[in-house]
Amino acid sequence: VTSPQNPPTRPAEKPVGVPVTNRQVLLRARPVGLPRAEDFELVERGLEDLSLGEVRVRARYISLDPAMRGWMNARRSYIRPVEVGGVMRAAAIGQVVLSRHHQFHIGDTVVGMLGVQELGVAPGDQLLKVDPSVAPLPTLLGALGGNGLTAYFGLLDVGCPEPGETVLVSAAAGGVGSVVGQIARIVGCRVVGIAGGASKCRHLIEDLGFDAAIDHKAPKHGDMRRAIEDACPDGVHVYFDNVGGDILDAALGQLAVGARVVICGAISQYNAEGRVAGPSNYLNLMVKRARMEGFLTFDYQDRYAEGAAQLAAWLAAGQLVTREHIVIGIERFHDALMLLFSGDKLGKLALEV
Amino acid sequence: VTSPQNPPTRPAEKPVGVPVTNRQVLLRARPVGLPRAEDFELVERGLEDLSLGEVRVRARYISLDPAMRGWMNARRSYIRPVEVGGVMRAAAIGQVVLSRHHQFHIGDTVVGMLGVQELGVAPGDQLLKVDPSVAPLPTLLGALGGNGLTAYFGLLDVGCPEPGETVLVSAAAGGVGSVVGQIARIVGCRVVGIAGGASKCRHLIEDLGFDAAIDHKAPKHGDMRRAIEDACPDGVHVYFDNVGGDILDAALGQLAVGARVVICGAISQYNAEGRVAGPSNYLNLMVKRARMEGFLTFDYQDRYAEGAAQLAAWLAAGQLVTREHIVIGIERFHDALMLLFSGDKLGKLALEV
Numbered sequence: 001v002t003s004p005q006n007p008p009t010r011p012a013e014k015p016v017g018v019p020v021t022n023r024q025v026l027l028r029a030r031p032v033g034l035p036r037a038e039d040f041e042l043v044e045r046g047l048e049d050l051s052l053g054e055v056r057v058r059a060r061y062i063s064l065d066p067a068m069r070g071w072m073n074a075r076r077s078y079i080r081p082v083e084v085g086g087v088m089r090a091a092a093i094g095q096v097v098l099s100r101h102h103q104f105h106i107g108d109t110v111v112g113m114l115g116v117q118e119l120g121v122a123p124g125d126q127l128l129k130v131d132p133s134v135a136p137l138p139t140l141l142g143a144l145g146g147n148g149l150t151a152y153f154g155l156l157d158v159g160c161p162e163p164g165e166t167v168l169v170s171a172a173a174g175g176v177g178s179v180v181g182q183i184a185r186i187v188g189c190r191v192v193g194i195a196g197g198a199s200k201c202r203h204l205i206e207d208l209g210f211d212a213a214i215d216h217k218a219p220k221h222g223d224m225r226r227a228i229e230d231a232c233p234d235g236v237h238v239y240f241d242n243v244g245g246d247i248l249d250a251a252l253g254q255l256a257v258g259a260r261v262v263i264c265g266a267i268s269q270y271n272a273e274g275r276v277a278g279p280s281n282y283l284n285l286m287v288k289r290a291r292m293e294g295f296l297t298f299d300y301q302d303r304y305a306e307g308a309a310q311l312a313a314w315l316a317a318g319q320l321v322t323r324e325h326i327v328i329g330i331e332r333f334h335d336a337l338m339l340l341f342s343g344d345k346l347g348k349l350a351l352e353v
Numbered sequence: 354v355t356s357p358q359n360p361p362t363r364p365a366e367k368p369v370g371v372p373v374t375n376r377q378v379l380l381r382a383r384p385v386g387l388p389r390a391e392d393f394e395l396v397e398r399g400l401e402d403l404s405l406g407e408v409r410v411r412a413r414y415i416s417l418d419p420a421m422r423g424w425m426n427a428r429r430s431y432i433r434p435v436e437v438g439g440v441m442r443a444a445a446i447g448q449v450v451l452s453r454h455h456q457f458h459i460g461d462t463v464v465g466m467l468g469v470q471e472l473g474v475a476p477g478d479q480l481l482k483v484d485p486s487v488a489p490l491p492t493l494l495g496a497l498g499g500n501g502l503t504a505y506f507g508l509l510d511v512g513c514p515e516p517g518e519t520v521l522v523s524a525a526a527g528g529v530g531s532v533v534g535q536i537a538r539i540v541g542c543r544v545v546g547i548a549g550g551a552s553k554c555r556h557l558i559e560d561l562g563f564d565a566a567i568d569h570k571a572p573k574h575g576d577m578r579r580a581i582e583d584a585c586p587d588g589v590h591v592y593f594d595n596v597g598g599d600i601l602d603a604a605l606g607q608l609a610v611g612a613r614v615v616i617c618g619a620i621s622q623y624n625a626e627g628r629v630a631g632p633s634n635y636l637n638l639m640v641k642r643a644r645m646e647g648f649l650t651f652d653y654q655d656r657y658a659e660g661a662a663q664l665a666a667w668l669a670a671g672q673l674v675t676r677e678h679i680v681i682g683i684e685r686f687h688d689a690l691m692l693l694f695s696g697d698k699l700g701k702l703a704l705e706v
Contacts, residue, residue: 077640249631263639278602278631286616286647287430294639 019058019097022047025116025333027082031072034271034341037334039072040088047119055124056098057114061141061326062351063091064336065175066242069270078296087115088333093130093141094120094353104129109137111145116333118353128304134312138324142175142348144311146297150264151179152307153300155240156187158293159262163188165237166256168228170216170247173200173323175348176264178208179311180240182320185209189238192231194247196343203346207321216247224250235288238262244269245277252281252292259290271341323347372411372450375400378469378686380435384425387624387694390687392425393441400472408477409451410467414494414679415704416444417689418528419595422623431649440468441686446483446494447473447706457482462490464498469686471706481657487665491677495528495701497664499650503617504532505660506653508593509540511646512615516541518590519609521581523569523600526553526676528701529617531561532664533593535673538562542591545584547600549696556699560674569600577603588641591615597622598630605634605645614638614645624694676700 021044028041050056071082071089082089092114096104101124104110112127114120130140142148154176161167167184171177172193181204184191192212193204201213212231214220219227228236228250235256241248244266252261269276285292300307314320325345327336330353339345374397381394403409424435424442435442445467449457454477457463465480467473483493495501507529514520520537524530525546534557537544545565546557554566565584567573572580581589581603588609594601597619605614622629638645653660667673678698680689683706692698 266636275633276636278633278635280628280631282631283619283629285645289648289652291644291646292638293644295642299642
C-alpha cells in the first residue's frame with residue numbers, strides 16, 4: 001500500500017520540491033493514424049543546467065489538446081514538428097523551481113509550452129505568470145488559459161458574432177467549444193452546440209446555458225443537416241468548427257447570408273491516413289456570401305492579458321462555467337491522449353503530474 | 354445560296370427591326386452531368402404585349418457564363434432555377450424595340466437578364482442603359498459588363514489585393530479571369546494566371562501583361578502544386594478561383610500568411626454528378642490565418658456605375674485588353690455552351706443573335 005506521503009515513484013528520501021531527476025514523455029515514432037502507446041516512451045533523466053534567461057518549472061497539470069496530433073507529424077505546419085526522440089510538446093501549468101530570469105521567482109505559478117515532463121525549462125519571455133488565487137490550476141490552464149484565449153479571440157475577432165445571431169459550435173462540450181458557446185451566450189447570441197452523446201448535450205443546456213444541442217451520434221431525424229436546420233431556423237451566422245469532416249459540411253449547408261465560419265481545428269481528420277476530407281459544401285460560401293477563416297491563438301499574444309482578464313471576470317461573475325477532466329499520472333499520457341479522440345471526457349482534458 | 358439580305362430564317366418581307374415572332378431557347382430537361390443538345394429546344398413564338406414598366410429588347414449578343422449551368426439544376430441556390438419548359442436564363446445586350454418605361458426609348462442599348470431569345474422582355478428597372486460608343490457590344494456585355502463587374506468587385510472588395518502582393522487567378526484567359534488579372538496588374542501586384550494550353554498562357558503574358566502563367570494541362574514538373582510554388586515564390590496572397598477542384602486544392606496549399614481566397618465559381622465541378630469535390634487543403638486556412646470568401650456580383654448593384662466607369666476608363670487608357678469569342682446564331686446555343694466547359698475559346702464567350 002502506498003500513501004500520498006510516500007508515492008512509489010518518488011522515494012521519500014529526496015527532498016520534496018527539489019527533484020533531481022525528470023520524467024519525460026518522448027515521441028518515439030511518428031504515429032500513423034491513431035497514435036499507439038509505442039509511439040511514446042517515458043524516460044527518467046537528470047537535469048541540465050539552466051542558461052541565462054531560462055526558468056525551470058515543476059509541472060502540475062499538462063494540457064492535452066487536439067493540435068498535439070499535428071505536431072507529431074513530419075510536415076511543418078505553423079510550428080516545427082516535434083522531433084522523433086524529443087520531449088513531446090505540450091502546454092502546462094506549474095511552479096517555478098529555479099529561475100535565471102529576473103522576472104520569475106521560485107514559487108511563481110506559470111503557464112507555457114513546457115512539454116510532457118515533470119520539470120520543463122523555457123525562456124522566461126515565453127512563460128506567462130498567472131495568479132493561482134483566481135481559479136484552480138486546471139481552470140487557469142484551460143478556460144482561463146490557452147483554450148479560453150482560443151475561444152475568445154477565435155469567436156470574437158474572427159467570428160464577429162452580433163447579438164441575436166445564431167452561433168453554432170462543434171465539440172461544444174470540449175475545452176474550447178464550451179467557452180466559445182458561453183461567450184456567444186454572453187454576447188447575446190442564440191447558441192447551438194454539437195456534441196457526442198445525450199449527457200454532453202444535457203450539460204450544454206443545463207450547465208452552460210446553450211439554447212440547443214445536437215447529439216452528432218444520434219442527430220434528430222438521423223441527419224446532421226436536418227438537425228442543424230431544425231436547431232438554427234434563421235440559419236447559422238457563425239459556425240465555430242473544431243471537428244471538420246461531415247459536421248463541417250453539414251454546417252456549411254445551413255449558413256445564413258453573410259455567415260462567418262471559424263476554422264479552429266478538425267479533430268475528426270487529424271488521424272486520417274489519407275487526404276483530409278474537404279468540405280463538399282464550400283460553394284455555399286458563394287451562395288451565401290460567407291467566409292471561412294482560420295486563425296492561430298498565438299497571433300494574439302499581445303492581447304492575452306485582455307482576454308485572460310475578461311475570462312477571469314466572467315468566471316468570477318458566474319457567467320462562465322468550466323469543467324476539467326483530469327487524468328492522474330504522467331505515465332498515463334497515452335491513455336489521456338486517446339480520450340481526446342474518443343471523446344470520452346467532458347470539458348478541458350489535462351494530465352495531473 | 355443565302356445572302357445576308359435574305360437569310361433563310363427571317364423572310365425579307367418582314368420589316369427589318371420590327372420582328373413579329375421570337376425565337377427562344379427553352380430548357381427542356383434538367384441536365385444530368387454535361388448538358389446535352391436535347392436538354393434544350395429552339396422554338397418560335399408570337400410576341401406578348403408589354404405590361405407597364407416593361408421594355409422589349411432585340412438581343413444582339415447573349416452572354417454564356419458558367420453560372421448558367423447551376424441555374425439549370427432543380428435546387429435553388431442564390432436565384433430560383435430556370436423552370437423546365439421556360440426560356441433559358443442569360444444576360445444579353447441589345448437595342449430597345451418597344452418600351453413602356455419612361456426612361457427607355459426605342460434604339461437605346463441596354464444590358465440585362467433577357468434570356469436566350471431574340472426578343473427579351475424585362476422591367477426597365479432591371480435593365481442597364483449603356484453607351485454603345487464606348488466599346489463594341491460584346492465588350493460592353495463582357496469586360497465592361499457582368500464579367501468585368503464580377504472581376505472588379507470580387508478582386509478589389511473581397512480579395513483586397515495590396516501592391517506587391519501575388520495574385521493568382523484560375524480560368525485566367527476567360528471572361529472574368531482575364532479582367533481579374535489585369536486589374537491586379539494595375540493595382541501593382543505580381544499576377545500569375547492558370548489557363549489550359551500553351552497559347553492561352555502566351556496570351557496572358559504577351560497580351561494581358563501577366564507576370565507568369567501556368568498551363569494546368571501541362572504544369573511545370575507535371576504537378577500543379579509545384580508549378581504554383583515555382584510561380585509564386587512568396588506564396589499566394591490572393592487566389593481568385595473560378596474552377597474549384599484540384600486547382601483550388603493546389604492553390605490552398607501555397608497560401609501566404611493572411612491570404613484571401615475569393616470563391617467566384619467552380620466550373621470544374623458544375624457538371625459533377627456526385628458530390629462537389631471539397632478542398633482537402635482547407636486546413637491551410639488555419640495554418641496561414643487565411644480566409645476563403647464567396648461573393649455574388651449582384652450584391653454590388655448600387656456600385657455598378659462606379660465599376661463600369663472605372664473599367665471603361667482603363668479600356669480607354671489601353672490598360673485593359675479584352676477578347677471575345679463569338680458564336681453566331683441562336684440555334685448554336687448548345688454548341689456555344691459546350692465551349693465553356695471544354696475551354697476551347699479565348700476570353701468572353703457570347704452568342705451573336
